[in-house]
Amino acid sequence: MKPCLLIVLSCLSVKLFSQTSSNANHQSVYTIENVQFKSMGVSLAGAIFMPKHPHAAVILVHGSGQERRMVNLASNLARNGIAVLTYDKRGVGESGGVYAGPEVGTNNVDSANLNLLALDASAAAQTLLLHLPGKKVLLGLVGFSQAGWVIPIAAEKNSEVRFMILFSGPVATTLEQLRFQFYTNGKTSFWETHSEADVREHIKNDPDRYQFTATDPLNSLIRLKIPGLWLYGGKDIQAPVGLSIERIDKLKAQGKPFEYHLFPMLGHNTAFSKSQEPYNAALQWIKDISHCSKKNGYKGKSK
Incomplete structure (x- = not known):
């Protein structure tokens, strides 16, 4: 048995956001251009959604699972003045390469695979930069779950990346x-019978069922200077939210420009829940940092 991380989110996101855009009149608001780009020797396929006057630009980074491009989400962002590149995950849809995940019997959170997916996201960012009208548009990464x-x-x-938004992205190692x-075991009633203290004790002392090199996001976060926003649900049973928030607070105390929002009644699928609050919070945050950047003068690379 291979580690199976965050598959619920990835399957849901495919269902909700990999459809063809229903807005037949989008041409008056934004254009769509299919693109291909190279990453580590393979060709990845996606689409660029370009508003007439974008005030920001984002790459959509997948959660776990066999995810294709997120068309509806890209359309929503483009209608709000945000340029988007969304692409089929490596080994999925029209993209080349080999997909890693429990569906095919491989470890999707192996450090080599996570680094490869990061290189794909960076290559996507470089591709979108080439299509932006001028250099004064902030470029960021927006991702879900495993994208943490x-x-x-x-x-x-990639020093061209100027901000990041993570929906339910864990600030914990892959082994944690x-x-x-394994502790929550997918039980939606987990938090009715367990406390945060129970969770901390278990994460600290539970023996690992698998042996592989853990990936710790703190190794990168302590070196980043760009703004970051995390959006969490208080009833999450897939990501350790309490532990993640504690670590974000420590990074903030060190001067990192990081923020988080906690939505107490939501679960792991913050980006795709019936509530629009997390999405709206992310949208407003992008507008705020874009406005602030223009007001203070675009400073180019931030690292």
Whole structure:
């Protein structure tokens, strides 16, 4: 048996956001251009959603699972003045390469795979930069769940990335994440019978069921200077939210420009829940930092 991380989120995101855009009149608001780009010797396929006058630009970074491009989410962002590149994950859809995940019997949180996915996100960022109208548009990475490990690595690798947003992204090692997930065992009623103290004790002392090199997002986060926003649900049973928030607070105390929002009644799928609060919070945050950047003068690379 291979580690199976955050598959619920990835399957849901495919269902909600990999459809063809229903807005037949989008041409008056934004254009869509199919693109291909190279990453580590393979060709990845995606699409660029370009508003007429973008005030920011983002790459959508996948959660776990066999995810294709997120068309509806990209459309929503483009309608709000944000340029988007969304692509089929490596080994999925029209993208080349080999997909790693429990569905095919491989470890999707192996450090080599997470680093490879980070390189793919960085290559996507470079591709979108080439299509932006001028150099004064802030470029960021927006991701889900497993992207909590991928995005910090990608942002550290690529100095053109100016901000990051993580929906339910763990600030925990991959092995800590597995200990937590095995403990909750997918039970939606978990938090009715367990406390945060129970969770901390279990994560600290539970023996690992698998042996592989853990990925720790803190290794990249301590070196990043760009703004970051995490959006969490208080009833999450896949990511250790309390532990993650504690670590973000420590980074903030060290002067990192990091923020988080906790939505107490939501679970892991903060980006795709019926509530629009997390999405709206992310959208407003992008507008705020974009406005602040223009007001203070675009300073180019931030690392």
